[in-house]
Amino acid sequence: MKEKIRLCCIADDFTGASDIASFFSEDGLRTLVTNGIPNNFVEIEDADIVVIALKTRTLNVDEAVSESRKALEWALDKGCEKFYFKYCSTFDSTSKGNIGPVADMMMEKLGIRYTVVCPSLPVNGRTVRHGILYVNGTPLSESHMKNHPLTPMTNSDIRVLLGEQSKYPIILLDENAFQSGSDFKDLLREMDGKWEHFYIVPDYYFEEHGMRIVDYFEDLVLYTGGSGLATHLGKKMVAKSGIQQNRNQKYELSGPTLLIAGSCSTATLGQIERYISEGLPYIKIEPEMLVSGQQTIDTLWSIISECNNGPILVFSSDTPDNILKAQENVGVEISELIEGVVSELAKKAVDNGIGKVVVAGGETSGAVTRRLGYNVFSIGKSVAPGVPVMIPLDNKSMKLILKSGNFGSPEFFLKAINLMEES
Template sequence: MQTIMGVIADDLTGGMETASMFVALGVGCGFVTRPELVASSAPEPVMVVAQKTRVIPAADATRQCASAAEALLGAGARQLFFKYCATFDSTDEGNIGPVTDRLLEMVGEDRTLFCPTAPAAGRTVYNGHLFVGSELVSDSPKRFDPLTPMTDPDLVRVLQRQTRAKVGFLPHRLVRHGGEPLRGYVEEAGGRGVKYWIADAIYDEDLAALATLAADWRLVTGNSPIVQHFPPLWRERGWLDSAPRKQALPAIKSPGIVLAGSCAERTLEQLAAFEQQRPVLRIDIASADGPEAAIGESLAWARQNLVSGPVAIATSAAPDGVSAAQARLGREGAAKFAEEILSRLAGALHEMGVRRFVVAGGETSGAVVERLGIDRLRIGAYQGPGVARATTEGDDPIGLCLKSGKLGPVGMFLPTLESMRRAEI
C-alpha cells in the first residue's frame, strides 16, 4: 500500500486532529512523533509526523520538518500536507514561511496553497484577511497570545514577511466557483511569479473547491479541515479502496486528569466549567518558588483529590497573569517553566497510576507526550474541533485527548475523560 498523503504537523494537537479526521472518514492513518519511525510503521494511506516545531527557532523548525518530509517521501507519499494552526500562529521570522520554502524545494514544485480556514471553529479567510468569528484576528484574543500574537490580519502581508517567494491570494469570487476559472487564474498569475497562494475560504464548499484545485500538487499547507475533502478525490483516481476502515480504541479505567498549559480564552472557560463539578489546582507561574516546590505541592493535592474522581491542574492564566509571568521569567522562560512543571507532573502522575489524560495546549501536549515517552499513537475518530481520542499501544495503554487551547466545547473536559472509560469501536 502506497502512502498517498504525508502530513507534517507543527504540533501534536494539530497532528492528532488531522489524523482523527481521516479516521472518521474510514481512511487508515498512522501517527508518529519522530520521522525515523515512518520507515518501520505499517503502510497506511496517510501517515502523520507530528513534532513540536511551531515556536522553536525557524532554522530548527525547518530542519525538523525537512527530516519528516524526507521520511514521508521515502515512504512513497504522493503529496505532503504541512499542517499549522487556523490562526496562522507565526512571527515575522516564521515558522510557516521558512518551513514551506524548504518543503516546496524538496518536492520540486513552484506553487503551493495556504488554507487555514476552519468553518466549524469560526476561522475564515476573506479578501486575504483572517477572521476569528466576526472579528479580525488582530481584534480577537489571539492578539494577546504569549508566543505568537497575531496583530496583522492580512495573511498576504504576514506570509510575505516570512519568505522571499511572491505571495498572492485567491479571491472568494473565484474559489466559490472553482473549476477552470480558478485553475486559469493560478496559471496566469504563476506566469507572473506568484508561488504562494493565500486562499479565501468561508464555507466547507470552498474547501472542497480548493482541494480539487490542489489534488495533484505535491505540497499543500493549511489547517486540518481541508484534508477531509481529499479522500473522495483519491477514490475517484483509484488510489484508495472504497471500503471504509475502522480503528478501535480500548477502554481505559484508570484515574483521569486534565493538564492545561494554554492561556487561550477557550481553555480558561473550559477550566471554569470543569471546576463547577471537580477540583482545579491553578499554579501561578508569576509567584511560584520553582518547579520542585510546585510539582511537590501539586502531587500531594492530586493524591488527595483523585480518589473521588478526575481533577485538573493548570498553569493557564488570563492576559494580566501572562504579563506578570513574562515580566519575571521572560516570554520564552515563562513558557518553558510551565511546560516543565506540567510535563514532569504527567510523568509522576503516570507512576501513580493515572492513564487518562486531557492536555490543553499544543506546546504543553508536546512536552507531556515527550515526558511520557510516547512516539506512536492509535488515533480515534474526529468528534468536533479539538475533540478526539487516542491511545498508546501495548498491554497498559494510556488514553489521551490532546487539544488546541483555542478549540473544543466549553464543557468538554469531564465528558472526554469519561469517554475514555469506554471502548471506541
Template sequence: MLSGCIGDDFTGSSDLANTLSKQGMRVTQYCGIPTTNADPAVEAGVVALKSRSIPAADAIAQSLAALDWLHAQGCQQFLFKYCSTFDSTPDGNIGPVADALADSLGARKVVVCPAFPGAGRTLYQGHLFVQDRPLNESGMEHHPLNPMNDSDIRRFLARQTTSRVGHVAFADVRRGAAVIADALTREDAMDARLIVVDALSDDDLMAIGEALDGLPLLTGGSGIAMGLPRNFRRKGLLSGQGGTWQGVSGKAVVLSGSCSAATRDQIAQHRDAGRPAREITADDAVAGQVDPAEVAAWAIAQDALPLIYSSADPARVKAAQQTHGRDRVAAAIEALFANIARAVVAAGMARLIVAGGETSGAVVEGLGLTALDIGPEIAPGAPALRASRPTGDITLALKSGNFGGPDFFAEASTVLRGA
C-alpha cells in the same frame, strides 16, 4: 502510505489526523520523526513536531527530516499543517518552513489555507476571521508566544517568506474545483509560489481539495485536508478499512497550560461545577517550588476529575514574562507539566486531557510516546487518542487552546473511557 503530513505542534497534528480519519483514511500520528518504517497499512502518516515557536532554522531542519522519512514511506502528496489561527511571528515559522519544503519538492502552486469553518475560522479576501472577529481582534493578539496582530494572511505571510504570495479570492472558490485550479495556474504564471486561498465553508474546502489533486505540497489548517481523501478514493487507492480504537478505564486528569479565552472559560466551568482544581503559577514554576510527585498524589486522591492548570489571563502572563523572560517562563511550565504527566501516569492515571499546543507537546515527549491511534471526535479538532505502552495503554485528548465547548474536560474524560 499515500498522504504525508507534517504538523508544527501536537494538538494540531491530532486535529489533522482526526480530519483524515473521518474522511475514511487509515491514519497514525507519530510523535516526532520515527526511526523505523511505518506499518504498510497506514494510508496517512502525521508526523507531529514541536516546531511552532522554536528558531526558524531548527523548524526547517526538523520539517525537512520529517519530509525525508515520509518520502521514504512512499507518500504521493505532502501537507504542512499549522494552526487555523496562523500562529507565528513575522520571523516565522510558517513561511520559512513552507519555502524549504517547496524547494525540496520542487513544488509550485503551494496553497496556504488555514481556514477551519467547523471551529469558526474562515478566510475571506485574504483575511482570517475567528467567528465574527478579524484574527487580530479575536484575542489572538494577546497570545503569549505568537501574538497575531494582522488578519491579512497575505501581508503577514509576505513578511516571512522569500516567495511571492498570491491569492485566490472567494469569487473563484465559490465556482468550484475547476475554476480554483485555473486560478492557481493564473497565480503561478504571475510567479506566485505560496497562494492564499479563501474558504468560508466545508464545501469550499472540499472543492479546494479536489483542485489540489496531484500537487505535491499544500499547507494550512486541518480543514484543508478534508477534500484530499476523496482524490485517493476516486483512484481506488483507499482500503476502506479504518483503524480500531478502544478506550481505557482508570482515573483521569486534566493538565492545562493554555492561556486562551476558551480554555480559561473551560477552567471556570470546571471549578464552578465543584470539581477539584489546582493552579500552578508561573512564578512557582520558574522558582522550582512545585513537586510533581506531590501534585500527582493530590490528583490521584480526588474522587472527581482533577484539573492542574497554569492558564492565567493575558495581563498576568505578560507580568510573569516581564519578570522572568518569556522563554524562561515557557520552558519552566512545559518542563513542569512533562514531569507532572510522568508522575500521574506512574501513579495510575490512564486518561489524560491536555489543553494547549506547547503543553501537549511537552506531555507527549515527557511520556516518551512514539505513535498514537486515532479515536472518535470529542469536539471539532480534538479526537480521542490511544498510546500503547509496555506498562499499560493510556488514552489522551490533546486540545488546542481555543477548541472545545465549556464542559470539554468532562466530555473528554467520558470519551477516553470508551463511553
C-alpha cells in the same frame, strides 16, 4: 505490507498534528501521529496517513527549515507522493517566522510550481475571505491573537503575512473564480510561464469551499494550511481508493482521569470554570508557592493519588495580567517551571497506573508528551473538532487527549471525561 503511505503530513507542533489527524481518521483513513521523524518504519507501514509532529513552530528559521526538510526527505524515501504542510489556523507566526520559508523549501524540494495556502477551519471559526483571515468573524489582527506573547498577530491579510516570509508571489482565488474555472485556469497557465513558484490563497469561509478547493486542486502534490482541508481531502482519497471506513480503535478504560491545563486562552479558562462549577476536584498551581516550596511535585501528587476513581484537574491557567504579575514576583520563567512540574505529574500518573490523561495547551501538551516518551500514536474518536483521543502504540492501555488552548466548548473537560469512559 503496503508499498507507500498515501499522504504524509508535516505539522509544526504536536497539537496541530493531532488536530489534523483527527479529521483524516474520521474519514476512515488509518492515521498515525509520530512524535518527530519515525525511526522504525515497521510501526507505521500499514498506515494510510502519517502525520509527523515536529517542534518547529517557534524555532529559528534555519532550524525549522532543516527539520522540515528531513521529515520531507523521510517521506519521499518511503515512496509518499502527496504531502500536507500543517500550521496553525491563525497563521501563528511572526514576520520572520517559519511558515513561508518551510513552504518555499517544500515546493522547491518537490519540484512543483505552486501550492495553496488554506489556514481555514470553519468549524472552529477560522475563515478566509478575499485574502483576509478571520477568527470567529473578527479580522485576525483585531482578535485575541493580537496580544499573543510569542507571535502577536498585527495584520490579517495573508498576502502580507506570507509575503513577509516567502520569496515567492501570492495570488488570490476568490469565490467567483470557482464559478468560472476556465478564467482562473488561464491565469494559472500565465503564472506558470511567469514565475518559478507561487502561492494561491483561495476563499474558504464555508465548508463547501473546502470541497471545491479539493476538487479544483485534486492533483496537487502539496497542500499547506490548517486542518480544514483535511476532511475533504480524506473523503476524496477514500472515495477514489475504496478504503474500508470507520476503523477507529476500540478501547476499554477504568480508574481516574488526570486533567492538566496550562493554556491561558479564554476558551480554556472558561472550560476550567465550567469543570469547577460541577463540584469536581481540582488543584491550582501557584508559581509563588512552587518557588517557596509550599507546592512541590510530591505534595501535588499526594492530592492527585487520593482521587482513586474519579477525575482531578491540575491547572496553572490564569489571566494574562495575573501571569504577568506572578512572573514579576517570582523572578523565574514561569512557563518552563510549570511545564516541568505538570510533565512530572503526568509521568507519575502513568507510572502509577493512571491510563487517562487530558492536556489543554500546545506547549503544555508538548512538555507532557516529551516526558512520557511515546513516539507513535493511533487516532481514536474526537471529543471536539480537531481534538481526538490518541493511543500510544507502545502502551495501548494509555489514552491521551491533547488540545490547543483555543479549541473546544465550555464543557470540553466534562466531555473528555465521558469519552474516556466509553468502550
